[in-house]
Amino acid sequence: MDQKEVFQEFTRCKEDPVYFMCNYVKVTHPIRGLVKFNLYPFQKRIVSEVQAHRFNILRKFRQAGCTTIAAAYSIWMAIFQQHKTIVIISKGDAESTELLDRIKLMYDELPSFLKPGLVESNKHTLKLASHSTIKSRPSGKQSGRSLAGSLLIVDEAAFIDNIDTIWAAVYPIISTGGRAFVLSTVNGIGNWYHETYEGAIAKENSFNAIDINWEEHPEYARHEGYEYLYDIMEAQDPPLSIEHWEEVTRSNISLKKWKQEYECAFLGTGETFIEGSILENLHTQINEEYYNKYNRRMRIWNDPDPQYDYLIACDVALGRERDYSAFHIINMYNGEQVAEFYSNKTPINDLAEIIAKEAGLYNTAYVFIERNTIGNNLIDWLFNVLEYENLWTDEKGDIGYQVTMKTREILLASMEELIRRNVIKINSGRTVQELLTFIITDTGRYEADAGQHDDLISSLSLAAFGLNNLIETTPLEHTKILHKESKPLGMSLIKKYPIKSFGGMTQEDLRWLMK
Ligand SMILES: Nc1ncnc2c1ncn2[C@@H]1O[C@H](COP(=O)(O)OP(=O)(O)OP(=O)(O)O)[C@@H](O)[C@H]1O
Ligand SMILES: [Mg+2]
Missing domain, CATH: 3.40.50.300 (P-loop containing nucleotide triphosphate hydrolases)
Structure with missing residues (x-):
């Protein structure tokens, strides 16, 4: 090259990094050794x-x-x-x-x-x-x-x-x-x-x-113009076939690894409580069309429909900004999450009022509450102060559900099953986000990944358990007549704690309520 050509070439490289890389940069290719970095x-x-x-x-x-x-x-x-x-x-x-x-x-x-x-x-x-x-x-x-x-x-x-x-x-x-x-x-x-x-x-x-996208890579999927590359791959011992690259790679790694490392999917770290492919499915079903209520604390996908029964499941927090009070409203007929409440700034009495109001609107919904110390407070407000009666009671007639280490696993198992079987339809991206980061730790504990929350999961698992329980104890024929077009939640699900009484009513009264 003469002086002028050198200058022209230098200028071209300066102006165009791709040209510079393709023509002058060398890289070490795993099979081909030192080659031009032909992008x-x-x-x-x-x-x-x-x-x-x-x-x-x-x-x-x-x-x-x-x-x-x-x-x-x-x-x-x-x-x-x-x-x-x-x-x-x-x-x-x-x-x-x-x-x-x-x-x-x-x-x-x-x-x-x-x-x-x-x-x-x-x-x-x-x-x-x-x-x-x-x-x-x-x-x-x-x-x-x-x-x-x-x-x-x-x-x-x-x-x-x-x-x-x-x-x-x-x-x-x-x-x-x-x-x-x-x-x-x-x-x-x-x-x-x-x-x-x-x-x-x-x-x-x-x-x-x-x-x-991995399919854009000529060494992962066949592309025209790279025959020289495929010849080199075939000449390896054992031969590398471009046609089988995906199949071979997938067979050597877990689905989760494939999704994360090749399909670039954002999945939870560690082993998620809910299986990866189910989580992805949930992710695609997120519904962003909702409206807000109570200063954006509650999201509503569906207003109450007089022909359905609803369930409200609530996990209570102290309301002092550290953790969140959360409840879901679930349509008991088709399992759809119709509303979600999430707040770390709602005192117990306010929360009780909101629940009583919403439960009233949603056709006197069944209310499931975790009976921990603060949960008892909420129950007290709802039952004694606001006189809301349709509260779930356990086999001993106590209102609310006592969550212990053992029963927590039962609740989570109910939730996992209903999600896996597509019985519960989750609309909320916030809930799906929590599920994505809800993991099984090395010591076998189920918990939120570092820095993540699980309040929506706690309330959802309570809802799943409640749904299982109530549907098991409810005559389905009655609802079938009302809903000829769509199939109701036919479930033969785990039943651990059958309902004996219900906000002071007997099982017969419950059937009457389920109309
Ligand atoms: N266009 C190309 N021509 C020849 N070799 C290439 C080309 N592109 C990448 N390589 C070679 O492919 C190998 C992988 O490249 P590199 O390490 O930059 O990928 P990476 O995306 O950073 O991978 P990792 O996921 O391992 O971090 C290297 O050996 C590199 O030299
Ligand atoms: Mg790298």
Whole structure:
């Protein structure tokens, strides 16, 4: 190349990072060894999005080449832009060193006309004569200020515990002109990465969400023009067949891992109490069409319908902001959640009034209350002060349900069964969110994942148990006549505590109520 051609080539690389990467950057491919970083179409799309937006958040599948893109983009910026600091945060020291090694390799392999002099090169830093520096750092123990730069890259953000603190410290510094590129494989929900990604999708923050799909990867599904690649794969021992990639991969990992790592599904961490595929199904059934009542504390999907009976199940909190009082109103005929109440600021007497009012509106609904210390208070308000009588009683005639370690498991089992069998229809995204983060711990306990709540689950499990119990003790023929078009909840479900009496009424009175 003569002087003029060198200049033209340099300018072209400066203006177009994709051109630079495809023609001059080298990477180590797992099978093919050192090769040109000839970007796949979906990888080109990632680079152009990163170019077009200041803040980007990428949801990636495994081995998509994203760390490599971050590395190549960093070296491109450091070469062609002066006085820039590119900070890359990885989870641990090994990852940050490995990433900088990739960048150093890219640098070493460049032709000399694209290579500014090296000012400093060590385990964590690469400084070029362009006065631009790449700092590759592990996430732990970093103060936000030392991580500030012109471009902040966070690799595998969902796996970095203190990323929210780092972001909070870095944001004020990069907010005035810096850029950010956050990338990660999905790692459960409720973490900073998940929330920021969801926020980007909902346009609630300044991030641009980038989504990629494993089927776009020519090494995972057959794409025209990559026959040379398929030949190399076939030549392996044992041969790798592009046609069977999905099947083979899925057979080697759990469904949950597949969904999370390749289909990029946000699922609960740990083992969720409700099985993953059921949770996904619940997620697709969330109904955002509701209206609010009581200062947004209650969401209503369906108003009372005179032909149905309803059940209200309530889990009571102290009402002092720590945890939440929650109740669901369930249509006993079709199992649909028609309303949901959720508040951490409602005193017991107010809650009692709301329940009495709503129970009255919903055709004198059956009210199921957890009988703990505060629950007794609520029962007292409802029964003695407000004189609401349709309260569930146990076999001893005591109002409310005593939740112990053992009975809690029975309640949860009822809920799990009704959800699995599609008997209960959950409309609320809030309830589904709690189910997504309700896990089985290593010691076998069922509880909300760290920082998550389970008040809607407690009340839902009470509702499920109540539904089981009431339907078992209710003559269904009677309701069938009333509802010819749709099938009622025909259930032969676990019955642990049969109802003997009911707000002072006998079983016969109950049948009369069920009309
Ligand atoms: N277009 C490409 N051409 C050749 N090799 C590529 C290409 N894209 C990625 N690779 C190679 O694929 C491998 C995976 O890339 P990389 O580690 O960047 O992916 P990742 O998305 O960060 O993966 P992980 O999920 O493991 O973090 C690397 O060896 C990389 O060099
Ligand atoms: Mg990676």
